[in-house]
Every structure is written in C-alpha cells, then in structure tokens.
Amino acid sequence: MSILVNKDTKVIVQGFTGKEGSFHAEQCLAYGTKIVGGVTPNKGGTEHLGQPVFNTVKEAVKATGATVSMIFVPPAFVADAVMEAADAGIELAVIITEGAPVRDMQAAKAYAVKRNMKTIGPNCPGIITAEECKIGIMPGMIFKKGNIGLISKSGTLTYEGTNQVVKQGLGISTAVGIGGDPIIGLSYKQLLAMFEQDPETHAIVMIGEIGGDLEIQAAAFIKENITKPVVAFIAGQSAPKGKRMGHAGAIISGGAGTAAEKMAALEAAGVKVVVSPSEIGKAVAEVLKK
Amino acid sequence: MNIHEYQAKQIFAKYGVPTPRGIVANTPAEAVANAKELGGNIWVVKAQIHAGGRGLGGGVKLARSLEEVETLASEILGMILVTHQTGPEGKLVQKVYIEEGADIKDELYLGVVLDRAKEMPVLMASTEGGMAIEDVAHDTPEKIIKIAVDPAVGFQGFHGRELVFGLGITDPNEQKKLISFASKLYKLYMDNDAEMIEINPLIKTGSGDFLALDGKMGFDDSALGRHPDIEAMRDISEEDPDEREAGEYGLSYVSLDGEIGCMVNGAGLAMGTMDTINYMGGTPANFLDVGGKANAETVAKGFEIILKNPNVKAIFVNIFGGIVRCDRIANGILEATKLTDVHVPVIVRLDGTNAQEAAEILKNANIANIITATDLADGAAKAVAAAKQAK
Numbered sequence: 001m002s003i004l005v006n007k008d009t010k011v012i013v014q015g016f017t018g019k020e021g022s023f024h025a026e027q028c029l030a031y032g033t034k035i036v037g038g039v040t041p042n043k044g045g046t047e048h049l050g051q052p053v054f055n056t057v058k059e060a061v062k063a064t065g066a067t068v069s070m071i072f073v074p075p076a077f078v079a080d081a082v083m084e085a086a087d088a089g090i091e092l093a094v095i096i097t098e099g100a101p102v103r104d105m106q107a108a109k110a111y112a113v114k115r116n117m118k119t120i121g122p123n124c125p126g127i128i129t130a131e132e133c134k135i136g137i138m139p140g141m142i143f144k145k146g147n148i149g150l151i152s153k154s155g156t157l158t159y160e161g162t163n164q165v166v167k168q169g170l171g172i173s174t175a176v177g178i179g180g181d182p183i184i185g186l187s188y189k190q191l192l193a194m195f196e197q198d199p200e201t202h203a204i205v206m207i208g209e210i211g212g213d214l215e216i217q218a219a220a221f222i223k224e225n226i227t228k229p230v231v232a233f234i235a236g237q238s239a240p241k242g243k244r245m246g247h248a249g250a251i252i253s254g255g256a257g258t259a260a261e262k263m264a265a266l267e268a269a270g271v272k273v274v275v276s277p278s279e280i281g282k283a284v285a286e287v288l289k290k
Numbered sequence: 291m292n293i294h295e296y297q298a299k300q301i302f303a304k305y306g307v308p309t310p311r312g313i314v315a316n317t318p319a320e321a322v323a324n325a326k327e328l329g330g331n332i333w334v335v336k337a338q339i340h341a342g343g344r345g346l347g348g349g350v351k352l353a354r355s356l357e358e359v360e361t362l363a364s365e366i367l368g369m370i371l372v373t374h375q376t377g378p379e380g381k382l383v384q385k386v387y388i389e390e391g392a393d394i395k396d397e398l399y400l401g402v403v404l405d406r407a408k409e410m411p412v413l414m415a416s417t418e419g420g421m422a423i424e425d426v427a428h429d430t431p432e433k434i435i436k437i438a439v440d441p442a443v444g445f446q447g448f449h450g451r452e453l454v455f456g457l458g459i460t461d462p463n464e465q466k467k468l469i470s471f472a473s474k475l476y477k478l479y480m481d482n483d484a485e486m487i488e489i490n491p492l493i494k495t496g497s498g499d500f501l502a503l504d505g506k507m508g509f510d511d512s513a514l515g516r517h518p519d520i521e522a523m524r525d526i527s528e529e530d531p532d533e534r535e536a537g538e539y540g541l542s543y544v545s546l547d548g549e550i551g552c553m554v555n556g557a558g559l560a561m562g563t564m565d566t567i568n569y570m571g572g573t574p575a576n577f578l579d580v581g582g583k584a585n586a587e588t589v590a591k592g593f594e595i596i597l598k599n600p601n602v603k604a605i606f607v608n609i610f611g612g613i614v615r616c617d618r619i620a621n622g623i624l625e626a627t628k629l630t631d632v633h634v635p636v637i638v639r640l641d642g643t644n645a646q647e648a649a650e651i652l653k654n655a656n657i658a659n660i661i662t663a664t665d666l667a668d669g670a671a672k673a674v675a676a677a678k679q680a681k
Contacts, residue, residue, distance in 0.1 A: 075512060101513035103483050106409055106441055139612035139643055154558020159610045159642060160666065180557060183409050209558055212406040235561035238546075238568045239577070242375075246542040246557025246579040248512065249406070254424045259565075276569045277562040278667035 001200040002129040002174045003149065003191070004092060004118075005068060009133050012060045012090075013038040014081045015072035017048050024072065024096070024137050025049055031134040036064040057088035067091045070126065070135050078122055079104035086117040094135045095121035095185070102248075105183040112185070119185025123248065125155035125177035136177065146171015148284060149195035151188055152207035153180050153247070157235060157277055161205050164281025170288070173201045180209070180247025188218035196226050203229045203288055205280060206271070210236035211249045211257045219265035229287035230271045233280055234259040291509045293523045294338045296387045298487075298505035305478040307471060309502045312389030314338065321363035322356050324388040331355075332391030335362040337383040340528040342490075342506065343373030343422070349383065352391070359388065374422075384527065392501060397491035398457060399423055400472065402479040404486075405438055411479060413437040413449070413472060417457055419491030441480060445473040464498050471500050482520055483513030532595050539591045540581055548573025549677045551596035551605040551634075553589070555580050555614070563608045566666060572674035575602045584609065584619055590626035597632065603680040604635045606673035608666060611642035620648035624655050635676040637661045639669035 011028070015021040016038020026049055029035050037052045037060050044055030054060035057069065069085045071078065071093055078100035085093045093112065100122045112119050120127055126136015130145040142159060144166045152158040158177050165172060176191055178184055188206055195201045204226070208215040215234060222230055237259040239245050241252045252258050263273050274283050296314040303309060313324035325333045337349030344350050349371045353359040363386050372380035397419030405412035415435045418426045427434055435456035437449050450469030459465050471492075479487055486508040493503045514521045526534060536543035542557065546564075550572050554560035557579045564574040576596060580588050589607075596602055609619050619640060626632075636659055640648040652662050661676065663669030 076515065099512045101483055101516075102404060102485070102510045103441070103480065103513065109409060110440075110442060137612075142612075142642065152558070154556055154562075156554075156556025156559035156610045156612070157562055159612055160559055160562070163610070163641065182404060182406050207558065209561060214406075217407070233562070235558050235565060238564045238574060239561055240544070240546065243544050245544060245561055245577055250557060250561070253403075254427065276566040276667070276670075277559070278566055278665065278670070 001198050002132065003194040003198050003201070004174065005127055005129050005133045005135060007032065007132040008034065009068055010034050010036045010064060010066040011068045011070055011135055012036060012057070012064060012066040013070045013072065014057065014085065016040050016053060017043055018072060021072035022049065025070070027140070028070070028134050031140040033133050033135060036066050057084045057090065061088045061090065068135060069093045071095045071097060073097060075099035075101070079108035082108040082119060083111045086112045086115040090117055092118045092120070094126050095119060096124065096126055096137060098123040100181070102182055105181065109183060109185065120176060121179040121185060123181045124179035125158055127174065127176045129174045130172045138177070142166065143175065144171040147173055147200060147202040148205060149173050149198065149201040150175040150205045150207070151191045152177055153209050154207060154235065157207045157233070160277050161207055161280045165205065165284055168281045168285045170284060173198060180249050182212065182249040187214050189221045192218060192221060192226055196228060201228065203231065203284055205284060206230055206232040208232065208234045208262055209247065209250050210234070210239050210245065210259050211251045213257065215262040216265045219269040219271065222266070222271060223269040229290065231280060231283045231287055232266045232271045232273050233277050234262045234273070235277070237275065291511055291514060291524055292340045292528070293507050294340065294385070294525065295336065295505050296338055296385070297523045298507040299502065301478060301482065301507065302502055302505055305474045307474045307478065307502055308500060309505070310389050310392045312387050314385055314387050315363065316385055318360045318363040318367065321386055321388050322360050325353070325356055325359045328388065328390045330390050333359055334389045334391060335359060335366060336387040336389060337366050337369070337371050338385040338387055339371055339376070339381040339383055340525070341373050341375035341381060343375055344371065347371050347373040349373070381528070392493060392503060393496045394493045395496050396494040398494065399426070399490050400475065400492045401486070401488040401490070402475060402484070405436070408438045410438050410440055411476065413439065413453065413476065415453055415457055419493070423488070423490060439476055445476040461498065464494070467498070468500050482517060483510045484508065485510045532598060536578070536591070536595050539588055541588060541592060541595070542577070542579040542581070543595060544577040545599060546574050546576050547601070548575045549601055549603045550673050551575045551599070551602040552608065553578050553580055553592045553596065553605065554608045555584055555610065559608065559610060563606065563666070563670070566670040567606065567674060570670050570674045572670070572677055575599050584614055584622065586622035586625035586629070589619070589622045590629040593626055593632050594630045597630070597634070602634060604637065604673050604676040605632070606669055607636060607638045608669055609640050611640060611644065615644045616640040616642055616648035617644045617651060620651040623660070624651070624657070627657060632659065634680065635659050635661055637663055637669050637673045637676060639663040639666060641665060
C-alpha cells in the first residue's frame with residue numbers, strides 16, 4: 001500500500017520530448033516508473049525513450065490506458081495541458097512546471113475539480129512511492145521504503161526531511177511535493193486523509209511555509225480526523241513581512257500567513273512542531289516510540 | 291511587479307474607472323505647467339514611490355496657488371520619503387503627480403486581491419477609507435466586506451448589490467455608479483493579470499460621484515510576458531539593485547539585516563536555513579535560493595552579491611544535492627573562490643548525491659577559510675560560531 005501511485009500506475013508525460021521532459025522521464029523510467037508514452041503535438045506516431053508519442057492526451061489514454069500524467073510543458077501552456085488531461089479522463093495530473101500564471105491556474109484547477117481529476121503542483125517536485133513509482137524530479141535513491149508519509153510545499157525540504165527520516169533507520173511510504181504557488185492542487189487536508197487510510201503509513205511529516213492558510217486548515221482537520229502522529233515544520237519563521245521568499249506563494253501579506261500563527265495552530269491540534277528542519281528526523285523517531 | 295499611482299490611474303482611465311485628472315511631472319517647472327493645464331485653483335502634489343503611507347510621511351501636499359505648486363514640487367522632488375512601508379532608509383522621490391483638487395464628502399476603501407482559500411479574486415470594501423486596511427481588518431473586521439467573484443462567470447448583479455448595501459449606499463443613482471466602478475475594476479484586474487489593486491481612499495464627491503483618489507497595483511510576475519504594455523511600466527529604480535541583479539542570474543535574493551550570508555538550493559530549504567541560524571542564536575544576512583541548477587558561475591555570483599553586504603561575517607552554503615551532484619557543486623565552490631574574493635569564513639554543507647566525493651574535494655583543496663559541515667544543524671552551528679568569532 002501507499003497513496004495515489006504505486007508500481008502498477010501507468011503514466012504518460014505531457015511535454016515528453018522537450019529537454020526537461022526527456023531528462024526527467026528517463027530518470028523516472030530508470031527508477032521503475034511505468035511510463036507508457038507521452039504527448040507532443042505533431043510528433044504523434046514517433047517513438048521517444050522507447051515509448052510511443054501521441055499528438056493528443058485522448059489518443060495516449062486510449063492506446064495506453066494511462067491514468068496519470070506528468071506535465072512538463074512551458075508555463076504559458078500549463079493550463080491548457082491540465083485541462084486537456086482532465087478532458088481525456090486522466091485521474092491525476094502531476095504539474096512540475098514553475099511559473100504558470102495564477103489566473104490560468106484558477107481556471108485550470110476549477111476545470112479539473114469539475115471533472116474529478118486530482119492535481120499535484122504546479123511548481124513542485126512531484127510524487128514518489130518509495131522503491132515503486134517516481135513521478136517528478138526528486139533524487140529517487142534517497143527514498144528508502146518505510147512507513148512515513150511526507151507532504152511538503154518545498155522540494156529541497158522534502159529531500160532534507162526524507163534524508164533525516166532514513167538516517168533514523170526509518171523510511172518513506174509516499175512523499176508528495178504539493179508546490180509553492182498561490183493556487184495548488186491536492187493540499188495537506190486531502191493528503192492527510194489518504195495517509196490516515198493507508199495501513200503502510202504509521203506517521204506523517206508535514207512541511208509548510210509562510211503565505212496562505214493551508215496549514216491552518218490542515219491543523220483544524222488533524223484535530224478532528226487524524227489519529228496517526230504528525231510532525232510539522234513551517235519554513236520562514238525569520239522571513240520579513242511583505243517579501244516574496246522564492247516561491248510565488250511564500251509571502252506574508254497584510255500580516256497574515258506567518259509561520260508563528262501556523263505553528264501555533266498545529267501545536268494546538270496536537271502536532272509535534274519543530275523549529276528547525278534539522279529536528280525532523282529525531283521528532284519522527286520520538287513520536288513513533290510513544 | 292508594482293507600478294506607480296499615476297500609472298495605475300492610466301490603466302483605470304483606459305477602463306473607464308473614474309479618477310481626478312492629473313499629469314505626472316519630473317521637475318518643478320513641469321509641475322507648474324501641469325497645474326496650469328489642469329486649471330482650477332487647488333491642486334495636490336503627490337510623491338510617486340512604490341509604497342503606501344505617503345501622506346503621513348509628508349509626500350502628499352495641497353497647493354492653493356501655482357507658486358505653492360512650484361515650492362511643494364521642489365520640496366518633494368529629490369526628498370527621501372520614509373513611510374511605514376519603505377523601511378527606515380526611505381525612498382528617493384523622482385516624480386510627482388499633479389492632480390486637480392477633489393471635493394471629498396466620504397472616503398471608502400475598495401480593493402481586489404486573490405483569495406487563496408477560495409481560489410478566486412475577492413473584492414474587499416470598507417466604509418473606513420483613508421485608514422491602513424490592515425488595521426481596520428485587525429481592529430474592526432466587521433467593517434470589511436469581502437465579495438468573491440468566480441472568474442468562470444465574472445462580476446454579476448448580486449455582487450454589486452452586496453457591495454452597495456454592505457457599504458450603506460442607499461441612493462439608486464449612487465448605487466449604479468459604484469456598481470459600474472466595481473465591475474470595471476474587476477475586469478481590469480482579470481484582463482491585466484493583476485495580483486492586487488488597492489484604492490484607498492475611493493471618494494464620494496459632494497455631487498455623488500465616485501473617484502479613485504489613490505491607486506496601487508501589483509501584477510503576477512509569471513504573466514508579465516503576455517502584457518508588454520504593463521512590463522514597460524517597470525521602474526527599476528524602485529527595486530533593490532542587489533535583488534534585481536540576482537534575478538538576472540536566475541537567483542532569488544532578499545536582503546535581511548543579520549550577519550550570516552546564506553546560499554541554499556530551493557526556497558523552502560533557504561528559509562529553513564535562515565530559521566535554523568536564528569534558532570542557534572545567529573542572524574541571517576539574506577535569503578538566497580540558487581535554484582536547482584547551481585553551477586560555478588551562479589555560486590560565484592551568489593558569493594559576490596552576498597559579500598556586497600558589509601555586515602556579512604560568515605557565509606553558510608547549504609546544498610542538498612538531488613539531481614545536481616554534490617561533487618560538481620564542490621568544484622563550483624572552489625572555482626567561485628577563484629572568480630571572486632571571498633574574505634570571510636565559508637561553511638559548506640553538501641548532502642545528498644555524491645556527498646562523500648564532495649567532502650574529499652573540499653578537504654584536498656585545503657582552502658583556509660572553507661569549513662566543512664556534516665549536516666544542517668552542524669553547518670548552522672559552525673556558521674553562528676564563525677560569525678561570533680569575527681566580531
């Protein structure tokens with residue numbers, strides 16, 4: 001078990017033959033991910049990385065039975081790609097691209113939700129079920145299989161957290177990078193619910209950051225619905241107000257979205273909150289002993 | 291990206307959102323000429339900088355004669371204006387906006403921002419115009435009306451009714467004018483990929499007209515590519531020169547007031563590094579994300595920008611190598627120290643792919659001011675200690 005993806009998940013790549021798409025699709029294939037084809041308009045009928053290329057997502061789904069799409073198209077085309085995937089019956093779109101306009105994502109996400117397609121990202125490292133299926137750009141070799149679920153807005157903090165968990169002799173069930181944009185797909189709440197249901201996951205690491213209120217919503221949800229131990233870190237405790245910290249969504253606006261308020265809400269919900277990412281591994285080991 | 295008030299008002303005018311008439315000036319002589327052209331006998335001289343609170347800081351003044359326009363324009367042009375949004379260093383005023391005087395009966399607030407929870411734009415309105423909206427939200431949240439507009443259908447009649455009844459506007463003629471004002475504002479927000487519009491105050495005149503007395507706009511940087519007209523409004527003198535230079539090299543940089551320079555890959559880990567330094571009793575001098583493709587050139591540029599800050603006593607390089615291999619980054623650091631003079635201790639933590647090889651490379655290079663660290667906590671502790679020692 002795991003959440004969302006496993007060794008049998010069939011994946012196509014939108015933006016398959018581009019530089020980024022090619023490089024990362026190849027890495028995913030090497031990891032063992034079942035990439036069964038890709039989509040690049042006007043290259044339909046050719047082959048790339050030993051897999052068939054299609055002109056449209058509909059053709060790709062019909063021919064391969066893929067249920068997940070990994071999206072690498074340039075920022076201006078992300079919304080179009082997401083809507084095409086939803087329209088073709090894809091169940092989960094993993095959007096890696098950074099820099100998609102916010103207005104586009106409002107429309108694309110609303111369209112996806114209406115058609116029951118889940119989305120992850122944009123501006124994210126993707127999703128990985130350890131030693132089974134990697135859909136994204138993370139370094140696969142650090143994800144040792146185990147019983148910790150991880151949800152993070154940040155790519156490198158996903159790796160940092162995972163590395164510490166593994167150093168404690170533990171491992172990862174599934175890790176999801178949900179993205180650092182103002183509008184993102186699956187959020188903490190939905191993923192926490194999935195991890196709660198997953199028998200292979202024994203504890204959950206949640207990594208958030210300044211900006212927005214997803215972590216606060218998650219805190220309320222944890223209090224009511226999550227019985228598994230949760231460890232959380234919120235990045236940006238020392239970030240100034242009104243300044244964008246790298247991620248488009250990482251900004252304290254009008255005094256709201258601070259790390260302090262998120263940490264307080266999570267603590268009040270019974271979450272083990274650490275003040276430095278360097279404490280994540282130890283905290284996970286501790287909560288598992290209880 | 292943010293723009294000036296006078297530029298926001300140009301966009302407002304294009305969409306038929308009413309504003310007082312005004313013309314921007316670069317010199318006192320231009321200011322007087324503009325006042326003459328506008329006519330009348332009362333004008334407002336307004337400093338143009340990218341920050342709120344200009345009035346309280348002395349950057350907005352009323353003139354009752356052309357002589358006064360000249361005097362005030364001379365005073366304001368070239369002044370360093372300090373407001374609650376500029377920081378103590380203030381901002382140099384290079385342009386003034388000369389605007390006709392307005393007959394103010396009521397001051398309202400109207401803004402449009404993205405509601406991240408609802409994932410759609412929200413109109414924010416209040417009867418408490420002219421005050422800092424953050425304070426109103428904090429002290430009297432019931433005085434702020436929020437109306438989310440679903441972009442799939444756009445601004446509807448009921449949105450308008452919620453707005454005018456919420457603000458207590460009872461005259462049907464005034465209701466019509468304000469609803470039209472708000473619907474145009476929503477349209478220009480969407481059309482131009484704005485991130486934020488704030489009109490504070492939006493005034494009602496003695497004759498029952500609504501005018502945008504102020505105008506602040508910010509735009510989604512990711513969408514600027516499809517708005518060359520907006521991008522042309524960029525005023526680079528309003529941006530931090532170091533942040534801008536970093537941006538040109540694909541680095542994301544924010545200067546802070548501490549002593550430990552940080553160079554990190556990934557925005558989340560960069561913030562986490564700052565937090566860890568703080569936690570260990572030090573102070574970060576900056577946020578710097580070198581991105582996923584750190585190489586010798588970007589690392590050298592990072593060192594150069596960090597070292598421009600005279601407060602920096604030590605630098606903490608914290609890289610978690612994923613797809614990027616640590617041995618290549620280690621070589622990049624060595625090369626970077628040749629490209630730029632790094633005169634403070636540099637604490638290097640390289641973890642992830644090929645971390646062992648990277649440690650060997652740094653050890654064999656035997657550079658006196660490079661100190662290696664095994665993990666994030668170790669690196670942060672060493673950086674804090676090095677900065678303390680340098681004092």
